[in-house]
Amino acid sequence: MSWSISVGRLFGSELRIHLTFFLLLAWVAASAYSAGGTAAALQNLLFVVALFACIVAHEFGHALAARRYGIKTPDITLLPIGGLARLERMPENPAHEIIVALAGPAVNVVIWGVLTLALGAETDVTDLADGQFDAASFLGQLATINMVLALFNLIPAFPMDGGRVFRALLSLFLDRVKATRIASMTGQGIALVFGYLGITTGNPLLLVVAVFIFLAAAGESNDVATRASTSTLVARDAMITQFEHLGPTDTIDAAAHTLIRTTQHEFPVITEDGTLEGFVTRNAIFKAMVSDHIAAHPVTEIVERDIPRVVLTAPLQGVMDALGKGAPAVAVVDKSGGLIGYVTRENLAELVVLQRA
Incomplete structure (x- = not known):
């Protein structure tokens, strides 16, 4: 997530803090x-x-439960409104989704239990009313807010934890798309109530x-x-x-002219032997052109080399996942690694519109 900094790794996931979190602390x-x-x-x-x-x-709690089903959690980000x-x-298995969704609130219930049963803290919601916290009731307030978090997250407002449980239960009787649509509409209705309050x-x-x-x-x-x-x-599919490509010796200025006379937003950089070096994006060209004395430099200075490569028969959903991780394009290659074509977010979106039509 942009505007966040990494503070380390824990249980295989990167822990990040969004910069707005420090504004909350201030x-x-x-x-x-x-x-x-x-x-x-x-x-x-x-x-x-x-x-x-x-x-x-x-x-x-969510991450470790998901790992049980072979699902990794690349990162966890702290935001002023909570964690993500x-x-x-x-x-997609409803039972698995319920377990993953409930694992988070279950952790808060465990923390509440430790604080109250083992350490003798008292749960009193009125202690949180003024928003001020004191040393005398520190553990009690912490226990109370953990119980509040557990209950709040169980509200069936998709995509909160309770909403995911609701979607999973609907999926037992409906197809996943229809179940998600109903859960989403319910979540948006609850969101309007939250907004009013x-x-x-x-x-x-x-x-x-x-x-x-x-x-x-709506997004999910x-x-x-x-x-x-x-x-x-x-x-x-x-x-x-049909595309124009650049060579490693082409200049950034030449790339800029190619950008103007074509409708492409990204250009594969291919060597004489047909090897794909990477892609040069429109934003990279724009950024380079405003820098002094760089227009005459080769495009290899601004090429993005970490490009996912798939074969013709690779499932499109895997291509979507790669694009979702920030890649400007996914290269489709033959058995020898030669570029046959590529997929971008834009043409993928066009395909989806046509499929739905």
């Missing part, structure tokens, strides 16, 4: 300082850090959560429908076969 510290001085600021910061440690544990575990894919109560965080749920529900519903419509297709 706001919490400033608010607490104005109300109670330095001690209050430190106590509130400590509580927020402890809270987000619990959120990280929640996300790793980016699974390679969601399990956020506006009427003056709670900006609830409003942000509402917007996130509304957009994420569209993704599921797209995958269903392309499930029987292969790379051959979507690839571009």
Whole structure:
């Protein structure tokens, strides 16, 4: 995720912190300082850090449960509104999806149990009402908020955890596309309620959560429908076969002229023996042209070499996954590695529209 920094790896997943999270810490510290001085600021910061440690544990609950079914979690990102575990894919087996979805809230319930049963903390929602945290009730407030997190995440607002359980239950009786559509519409309805409450109560965080749920529900519903419509297709069905390419000795200026006289947004760079070196993108050309004395340099200075390669009969869904990870294109090659064609997000989107039509 852009605007995030990596702070290390844990259980095979990269842990990242979005830069806006530090704005949250600054706001919490400033608010607490104005109300109670330095001690209050430190106590509130400590509580927020402890809270987000619990959120990280929640996300790793999802990640470790997904690993049981062979699904990796490349990274987990901390945001001001919570955590986001980016699974390679969601399990399509309803029972597996339920287990993965419930694993996160289950971690919060376990933390609540340890704090209350083992450490004697008391659960009292009224302690959270003023938004200020003190040393005397630190464990109790932490226990309470873990229980609140568990219950809140079980609300059937897709794609929250409860919404995923709802979708999985629907999938027992309906096909996945229809189940996702119903869960998505339900989630968006709940998001509108959250948005209304956020506006009427003056709670900006609830409003942000509402917007996130509304957009994420629509996005995932569209993704599921797209995958269903392309499930029987292969790379051959979507690839571009008529294109202009560049050579390693072509200049960036020449690439710019090729960009102008064609409709392509990316250009394969192919050597004389037919080997694909990579792709030069429109954005890379734009960026290079505004730099002094670089237009006459060869395109190999701006080529993107980490290009996924697939064969003609590779499933199109694998191509979609590669494009989703940020690749500008996916090269379709023959047995000797020669470029036959390539797939981009743009022509893939056109294919999906045609398939749905």
